[in-house]
Amino acid sequence: MKEVIEVCNEFEFEIGVGAVISYVEEVVMQMSVGQYAYFNTNLLSSDLIFASAEACCVEYEISLTKVAEPPEERMEQALFSPPLSKQRVEFAVQHILESHATNLLDFGCGSGSLLEALLNYTTSLEKIAGVDISQKGLTRAAKVLNSKLDAGVTSKHIKSLILYEGSITNFDSRLHGFDIGTCLEVIEHMEEDQACLFGDVALSVFCPKILIVSTPNFEYNVVLQKSSPPTQDQEESDEQNLLQSCKFRNNDHKFEWTREQFIQWASDLAGRHNYSVEFSGVGGSADVEPGFASQIAVFKREWSHEDNVQKDTDRDNHYNEANRTTRHV
Numbered sequence: 001m002k003e004v005i006e007v008c009n010e011f012e013f014e015i016g017v018g019a020v021i022s023y024v025e026e027v028v029m030q031m032s033v034g035q036y037a038y039f040n041t042n043l044l045s046s047d048l049i050f051a052s053a054e055a056c057c058v059e060y061e062i063s064l065t066k067v068a069e070p071p072e073e074r075m076e077q078a079l080f081s082p083p084l085s086k087q088r089v090e091f092a093v094q095h096i097l098e099s100h101a102t103n104l105l106d107f108g109c110g111s112g113s114l115l116e117a118l119l120n121y122t123t124s125l126e127k128i129a130g131v132d133i134s135q136k137g138l139t140r141a142a143k144v145l146n147s148k149l150d151a152g153v154t155s156k157h158i159k160s161l162i163l164y165e166g167s168i169t170n171f172d173s174r175l176h177g178f179d180i181g182t183c184l185e186v187i188e189h190m191e192e193d194q195a196c197l198f199g200d201v202a203l204s205v206f207c208p209k210i211l212i213v214s215t216p217n218f219e220y221n222v223v224l225q226k227s228s229p230p231t232q233d234q235e236e237s238d239e240q241n242l243l244q245s246c247k248f249r250n251n252d253h254k255f256e257w258t259r260e261q262f263i264q265w266a267s268d269l270a271g272r273h274n275y276s277v278e279f280s281g282v283g284g285s286a287d288v289e290p291g292f293a294s295q296i297a298v299f300k301r302e303w304s305h306e307d308n309v310q311k312d313t314d315r316d317n318h319y320n321e322a323n324r325t326t327r328h329v
Contacts (some may be wrong), residue, residue: 005058010065013111017182019087023058029136031064032143038062052087072250075224081292082284085185087282088214088294089117092182095298096123100209101179103127107168108186112141115161126157129175131164131319138163142323164319169197171205172319181208185294188215188253194263195255202298210301213266217281218256219290221246259291266297275299 013019021236027037040059068074076084092114096104102124106114118125132138142163149161166172168186180201187195202211225246248256253302257265263279277299281292293320 002059003044012068024062026136027060027062028064030139030143031062033064033067036061060231069109073311075249076283076293079224084115084293086284088184088296089114089294091123091214091280091282092184092212093117095210095212096125096180096182097121097179101210104129104180105175105178105206105208106130107179107181107198108132108189109141109163110137110186112137112145112163114182114184116144116148119145119158124157126159128158128161129164129178130162131166131168131172131175133165133167135322137166138165138322146323152314155324159325161165162321163323164321166319169194169201170318172317174317174319175208178206178208179210181206181211183213185209185214185216187213188248188250188256190254193256196269199269200272203269203275207301209301211275212296213280213299214294214296215262216249216253216256217262217284217291217293217295218246218248218258219313220284221249221256222290222322224249224293225232257295259295262295262297266299270299274302276302 015025018026019026023041027039031037037062038059040057042055042057060214060240062080073083073085080087082090089174104118104125104127106129109115109132112130114132115128118128130138130141132141145161145163162174164175168183169190183198183202187198190198202208266277266279277297279295279297280286281295283293284291286292
């Protein structure tokens with residue numbers, strides 16, 4: 001016997017906040033706009049008041065009609081053109097082009113927005129790797145990147161593109177010594193001590209020649225959240241109260257640093273591992289309060305790769321390959 005439980009012509013929900021049943025969200029995360037999915041799940045009889053004592057299941061039919069940006073990006077898009085997320089990607093791409101790097105490692109690659117953008121450019125990159133802890137994000141990234149590579153519209157120099165599943169606080173010897181590493185709007189999704197651990201691991205054992213790290217400037221939230229930025233004649237206590245009234249830009253953010261906190265973190269990190277560091281950002285201006293919306297540190301290695309202590313090849317490889325695309329030339 002079949003019974004229609006619910007029909008909803010259109011339902012919008014936010015990913016990652018528990019708004020829908022977990023297995024529905026898992027299916028939707030793997031779909032593209034316009035795709036249709038049919039699946040069923042077994043249920044205990046107690047889950048539905050009209051269920052019989054016999055084993056039963058619920059059938060789902062889902063069509064994905066659109067994908068909306070998360071609230072943080074909606075907020076940023078209202079104030080920035082191009083959107084702040086695109087400005088961050090363009091900042092990283094420009095540095096990658098200027099570096100003439102042959103290999104790139106994207107820490108916290110997510111659904112692959114930076115990697116996808118890179119495939120639109122003719123670069124010197126031959127090997128690209130991305131690592132993320134989210135299997136859902138990697139699934140979407142693999143789908144987009146494979147589609148683009150299969151279409152043959154990308155740089156002919158690229159020989160391999162590999163996605164790994166794992167934590168960016170763990171070292172993997174296969175990714176030691178890359179020319180350039182990127183970590184865009186990732187560390188604020190970690191606990192603060194884990195973000196500090198990532199910095200030490202990245203510069204002490206991954207040892208990229210260049211590392212680009214971006215994170216929100218908490219002081220800019222007064223603009224994003226339609227408050228007035230503090231004036232220079234305000235007392236320090238008043239400025240602190242204003243900042244305390246601001247919320248983080250995303251519910252998933254564990255912290256957001258002020259400019260002073262970010263500069264202190266990056267400067268200490270660079271000093272410990274013999275890197276230089278330069279500060280920049282996107283959205284807003286360094287010369288106008290409250291600075292850049294996204295603050296960026298660019299670390300550059302001050303020592304040659306040959307001067308580094310011998311690589312510990314006995315370390316375990318902590319990452320699982322989520323997707324590999326190899327191009328033979």
